[in-house]
Amino acid sequence: MAATEQTAALTPVLTKRWLSPKSWTLRTYEQLEGYTALRTALAAHPDQLIQLVKDSGLRGRGGAGFPTGMKWGFIPQNDGKPHYLVINADEGEPGTCKDVPLMMADPHSLIEGIIITAYAIRANFAAIYVRGEVLHCIRRLNAAVREAYQAGYLGKNILDSGFDLDVVVHAGAGAYICGEETALLDSLEGKRGQPRLKPPFPATAGLYASPTVVNNVETIASVPYIVNGGSDWFRSMGRDKSPGPKIYSLSGHVTRPGQYEAPMGSTLRDLLELAGGMKDGIPLKFWTPGGSSTPLFTAEHLDVPLDFEGAAQAGSMLGTTALQIFNETVSVPWAVMKWTQFYEHESCGKCTPCREGTYWLAQILERMVRGEGRPEDIDTLLDVCDNIFGRSFCALGDGAVSPIVSGIKYFRHEFLELCETNRANLADRAQQAEQRPVLAGANQ
Amino acid sequence: MTEASKVDEMGVGQGTDTTAADLTRFDQDTIDKAQQIIARYPRSRSALLPMLHLVQSVEGHVSQAGVAFCAAQLGLSTAEVSAVATFYTMYKRRPCGEHLVSVCTNTLCAALGGDAIYARLREHLGSDGRPLGHEETSGEPGQPGSITLEHAECLAACDLAPVLQVNYEFFDNQTPESALELVKALQRGERPAPTRGAPLTDFRQAELQLAGFFEGREADLDGPSAADETVRGARLAAERGWTAPPMPDDAQLPPVPEKK
Numbered sequence: 001m002a003a004t005e006q007t008a009a010l011t012p013v014l015t016k017r018w019l020s021p022k023s024w025t026l027r028t029y030e031q032l033e034g035y036t037a038l039r040t041a042l043a044a045h046p047d048q049l050i051q052l053v054k055d056s057g058l059r060g061r062g063g064a065g066f067p068t069g070m071k072w073g074f075i076p077q078n079d080g081k082p083h084y085l086v087i088n089a090d091e092g093e094p095g096t097c098k099d100v101p102l103m104m105a106d107p108h109s110l111i112e113g114i115i116i117t118a119y120a121i122r123a124n125f126a127a128i129y130v131r132g133e134v135l136h137c138i139r140r141l142n143a144a145v146r147e148a149y150q151a152g153y154l155g156k157n158i159l160d161s162g163f164d165l166d167v168v169v170h171a172g173a174g175a176y177i178c179g180e181e182t183a184l185l186d187s188l189e190g191k192r193g194q195p196r197l198k199p200p201f202p203a204t205a206g207l208y209a210s211p212t213v214v215n216n217v218e219t220i221a222s223v224p225y226i227v228n229g230g231s232d233w234f235r236s237m238g239r240d241k242s243p244g245p246k247i248y249s250l251s252g253h254v255t256r257p258g259q260y261e262a263p264m265g266s267t268l269r270d271l272l273e274l275a276g277g278m279k280d281g282i283p284l285k286f287w288t289p290g291g292s293s294t295p296l297f298t299a300e301h302l303d304v305p306l307d308f309e310g311a312a313q314a315g316s317m318l319g320t321t322a323l324q325i326f327n328e329t330v331s332v333p334w335a336v337m338k339w340t341q342f343y344e345h346e347s348c349g350k351c352t353p354c355r356e357g358t359y360w361l362a363q364i365l366e367r368m369v370r371g372e373g374r375p376e377d378i379d380t381l382l383d384v385c386d387n388i389f390g391r392s393f394c395a396l397g398d399g400a401v402s403p404i405v406s407g408i409k410y411f412r413h414e415f416l417e418l419c420e421t422n423r424a425n426l427a428d429r430a431q432q433a434e435q436r437p438v439l440a441g442a443n444q
Numbered sequence: 445m446t447e448a449s450k451v452d453e454m455g456v457g458q459g460t461d462t463t464a465a466d467l468t469r470f471d472q473d474t475i476d477k478a479q480q481i482i483a484r485y486p487r488s489r490s491a492l493l494p495m496l497h498l499v500q501s502v503e504g505h506v507s508q509a510g511v512a513f514c515a516a517q518l519g520l521s522t523a524e525v526s527a528v529a530t531f532y533t534m535y536k537r538r539p540c541g542e543h544l545v546s547v548c549t550n551t552l553c554a555a556l557g558g559d560a561i562y563a564r565l566r567e568h569l570g571s572d573g574r575p576l577g578h579e580e581t582s583g584e585p586g587q588p589g590s591i592t593l594e595h596a597e598c599l600a601a602c603d604l605a606p607v608l609q610v611n612y613e614f615f616d617n618q619t620p621e622s623a624l625e626l627v628k629a630l631q632r633g634e635r636p637a638p639t640r641g642a643p644l645t646d647f648r649q650a651e652l653q654l655a656g657f658f659e660g661r662e663a664d665l666d667g668p669s670a671a672d673e674t675v676r677g678a679r680l681a682a683e684r685g686w687t688a689p690p691m692p693d694d695a696q697l698p699p700v701p702e703k704k
Contacts, residue, residue: 008686174533230695258676
């Protein structure tokens, strides 16, 4: 979509309040338009809110990009069952670091979004499932929930609307798989966090087998702004099919890493400029557009519009807009090995392709990085990946093969060089120490 | 660490008689808290994860007795509780030190020095020329200055890499040297302030907060949370006068859709 020429490079909406003193308190939040959208929403019919969010084009910010309003619309109404809203705050995709700062700095925006969403889908109980390792975030969320109860924004008959809502902050216990929505639901039910077979989808059989909406933190925190600004306002940022602002998290070898909230469809070239370019001027080698589960990009992809369509058309995914940026000093096989070790550790063990596949992938990559690889290992890696992708129970398996397949696609020569090194080592062990691959580990 | 203390105290796969587990370490206050956790949820079993955090606040890990305690509170079998307790990384199967130090060694942190930090701490905390291993403890567990070390997966602070945590409070932008100084200070009984988070307590008190109990620690809320990196975009926009498009004064909601 052709935006106006004067478009600002950054569009702080979700991050704007982060600069305010004690931004996490109810007092600050209320001084800055906080809980005004809630009053509008509670005066409306719930279906108007679902329609509003459909019209806004808001898509899930947790990685998959599913249209939020459509998800809400799937909840069957007048079915006599309790409905639930569950916030996926289990931020753990490598590179992703947007929801935790949001919840620390501005927890009430999430809570206001929760109340509006729960009212729209007719839920009277909501849970915020937040990963256990972020204690300060959990502290702030708990305090914000307490404040909201005291102010009458939560509990019985909220603002005299007749609507009741209870919210619980639920600390997880260290399992990446619980970011998968059905594993999260099992975990919230007090079980091992393993994904469920779909269908049935959570919209019909979610928490306690009742209709449930599971949404990401950034998604739900966007809702109050859409209520206040309207769908046209929201669509004035970003692109047609991926509207709105988005928090891009830049990390790694950039001069000024951090959180940059920009319109959907911004490019790495735009964002790098804001972040002061590559650190120490060392050129860009590879990057992830949305966490380690999204296929790698290279310097060729600096101008790819980072929205759901743009990233997909260029062969990757938008994911969580976690831009991990690596310069020329980092070995691709080493980075891929590290990520693969992560997936091996976090595979829940439920399905064979993922449990066994990630185990063997890690072994092969470790061998290669040690300098004991063979060229045919590359084919073995791709073959194992082929047997995981699309054949696993949930998306963790698909994510696990992303760095490997894309790493080999763009940097096959580096994998081969490791094997060459091995051959040379075997030929002349005496020189082994000097011929250690300089790229075997970064900064070491 | 003695061989005896290396035994998996959850008793998984050992066929031990859990009815004999000593539950006396869980006093009335802990039982009350367990019941308060249950009351938060529509169904009691949802209380299991926070209840296991509560158990760790008492024991410094989850023992067989801790498993039996949760089972008794929730009307579950010990097998059901063990299955859950052993699934999650944060439930420790051996007694932890006064402090838990978690070093992120996922790819990005590792590339920026996380691996070197972890190696330095392993070496420092090890003994007899052997580096300390993952989830092993230097010192007598629970005693002042004792430290359990682990490598952690991505801690959602990548813009502040490399990061580590002490009792789940963030220490950002670390180096092997700064991390070593931090750990030495912890061993001396000092409690350096985290970059983001509340003043340090110890592992058990952090676990109590994870279970949802914050009494008397309201001041913790004001611990710093926003690093320069966190607000970089917002600050840059403010400096340059960049804003989101203004909201209309009269944004309208769509009409109630007709039922199909």
